[in-house]
Amino acid sequence: MRLSALGALAPTLIGQAQAAPQSAPADLTPPPDLFDAQLLDLDFWVKPRTLSVTRPQSGERAKLLYWKDGEVIDSAYQQLCHLLRDVNGRETAPIDPKLLEMLWGTQAFIARYGMDQPLEILSGYRTPASNARLLEQGIPAARKSLHMVGKAADIRVASLNEEVLGGLIRSFRQGGVGYYYRSGPKGGWIHADTGLNRTWKG
Ligand SMILES: [Zn+2]
Numbered sequence: 001m002r003l004s005a006l007g008a009l010a011p012t013l014i015g016q017a018q019a020a021p022q023s024a025p026a027d028l029t030p031p032p033d034l035f036d037a038q039l040l041d042l043d044f045w046v047k048p049r050t051l052s053v054t055r056p057q058s059g060e061r062a063k064l065l066y067w068k069d070g071e072v073i074d075s076a077y078q079q080l081c082h083l084l085r086d087v088n089g090r091e092t093a094p095i096d097p098k099l100l101e102m103l104w105g106t107q108a109f110i111a112r113y114g115m116d117q118p119l120e121i122l123s124g125y126r127t128p129a130s131n132a133r134l135l136e137q138g139i140p141a142a143r144k145s146l147h148m149v150g151k152a153a154d155i156r157v158a159s160l161n162e163e164v165l166g167g168l169i170r171s172f173r174q175g176g177v178g179y180y181y182r183s184g185p186k187g188g189w190i191h192a193d194t195g196l197n198r199t200w201k202g
Contacts, residue, residue, distance in 0.1 A: 035168035037109060046070075049104045051080065052118040057087045061118065067104070072097055084124025084153060088133075093125040095150045098194045102174050103153065106192075109168065115159065122189050123147060123154040140180065140202040151175075152193035156186065166190045170199060178202050 049067035054060065062083055066076035080100060085092040107119055126134075126147035134141040146152035157165055162179050169192045170177045178191035179201045191202070 033164055033167075035109065035164060035171065037105060037168060037171040038173075040105075040109065044105075044108065047108075049101075049108070051100065051104045051107060052116075053080070053083055053103075053121050054118045055083060055087065055121050057122070063118070066100065081125075081150075084121055084150075086125050086127050086130050089127035089130040091125070091127050093150045095125065096194050098174065099151055099153060099192070102169065102172055102192055102194065103155065105172055106155075106157075106165070106169055110157070110160070115157070117158045120156040120158070121153055122156060124152075125150050146176070146193040146195050151195060152191060154180070154189045154191050156189045162188045162190055166199075173197055176200075 048065055048069075050063060050065045052063040060083060062079060064076040064079055066073050066080055077097070077100075081095045082092050084095050103119055124147070126141075126145060128148055131141050131145050131148055135143065141147075147154075155165070162181050166177050166179045169190060174197075175192065175194040176196060176198045179199070180188040180191065181201070182188035
């Protein structure tokens, strides 16, 4: 009786021993597939915020200090709204400061790991006409897109794949994240918005 019980337990014990984590010293620098914004402390959020962005569509590029001592710096905010404008529709609209915070947080967080490349803004604000045109062309766009109210951006960061970038933005728990996987040299993009917390693949 005892022997058979031991015989049944033995493989389990061996399995556990193999699965047990190694007692390596805690590594404070996670690999890029473990980015988690919940690790951030208050110090991170009170620092001055400089956002570095490019618009591949128009070739524009800017690095702007837009928030300091708890306040948005209006001139820089206006420039960021212009950069996130509808390039096709040639229209600028107010961008939700919470979206800028999400973009800045993403950039500032990865900068801690030596990644200081600008955020590529593929799409920011969209006029209803531009959004309708995308739908007609069969390009993924929602009929009531948050892009039309300045609460969404489609972004890419060179050297970060969709999974890692999307996972990081998701970890802020500040809105929706859409994963757009595409093959090709530049890969896909991530849709980030300040609407309800949700995720999807497009
Ligand atoms: Zn989008």
